[in-house]
Ligand SMILES: C[C@@](CO)(OP(=O)(O)O)[C@H](O)COP(=O)(O)OP(=O)(O)OC[C@H]1O[C@@H](n2ccc(N)nc2=O)[C@H](O)[C@@H]1O
């Protein structure tokens with residue numbers, strides 16, 4: 001049966017368990033190695049097919065005009081791809097967002113929103129793009145989007161688009177939002193950013209090591225030193241959380257996280273977080289929730 005709406009669609013946050021900057025491409029983009037981990041905390045999106053062909057965001061997102069919104073841009077790309085494939089333009093979509101993830105937080109909120117929109121619209125429009133086709137369509141919009149469509153914990157290379165599944169640590173995270181928005185570009189263009197971390201090679205041995213990454217302090221976030229120097233609240237949050245474990249920044253910041261092997265341990269730390277910061281706990285997700293909720297893989301593969 002053809003569906004005309006899908007509500008309460010999750011767009012989970014990601015954490016970069018480590019993030020190494022290995023070099024820079026001729027176009028200025030940086031070559032990275034990272035492990036992307038989804039967690040069970042994120043935005044919620046609601047989709048309704050329209051009678052016309054317009055893509056409309058029905059929720060105001062302060063600072064993000066509708067035409068710049070990654071959700072809207074992603075859906076416009078898919079609508080055109082769908083028209084090319086099917087010979088007719090699919091109906092428009094109204095998208096409402098319950099925004100929970102802070103912008104400029106390094107949690108990939110905008111990217112995750114766009115990935116969820118693409119996976120849902122692929123079903124609503126019966127567009128029939130494969131997972132790989134959706135990932136390729138999304139990459140020009142943002143390097144993190146393909147990961148969310150890939151849908152499982154991944155070791156990523158290139159600018160984040162070359163993905164391999166890795167064993168994920170089954171744990172809980174405490175995440176602190178330091179209350180500042182870090183613009184990704186400001187970190188990557190800093191003259192103080194180190195860009196020469198030696199690439200690691202993923203073997204069966206290192207896959208195993210990855211599983212213990214968060215507890216054994218594997219790697220580091222090469223973007224952290226620059227973010228800490230430009231944004232003191234990030235430094236303060238890392239200092240505080242470091243008393244409880246290996247605290248790190250995710251992505252280009254600002255959020256910081258620390259892993260715990262049980263929910264009880266995470267709760268104990270969460271209760272002590274100073275009231276000046278917003279903080280939450282989240283469980284590691286092995287798969288994107290839409291893989292099962294929507295049977296996306298069955299529909300698009
Ligand atoms: C750093 C990461 C790690 O997961 O995530 P966030 O912390 O932003 O969530 C990503 O690589 C973010 O990739 P992406 O989402 O494409 O970054 P954008 O905000 O579009 O990039 C803003 C600017 O940062 C620079 N940039 C970005 C990515 C990259 N690999 N090299 C770069 O030099 C470019 O100048 C780009 O124009």
Ligand SMILES: Nc1ncnc2c1ncn2[C@@H]1O[C@H](COP(=O)(O)OP(=O)(O)O)[C@@H](O)[C@H]1O
Nearest residue numbers: 069070102103104105106107108109110111113
């Ligand atoms: N749906 C969206 N949600 C959040 N940010 C968006 C969205 N669409 C576009 N953006 C833009 O992407 C930027 C980065 O937001 P976000 O992905 O949430 O953070 P980060 O890249 O730090 O993880 C925002 O500052 C905003 O300008």
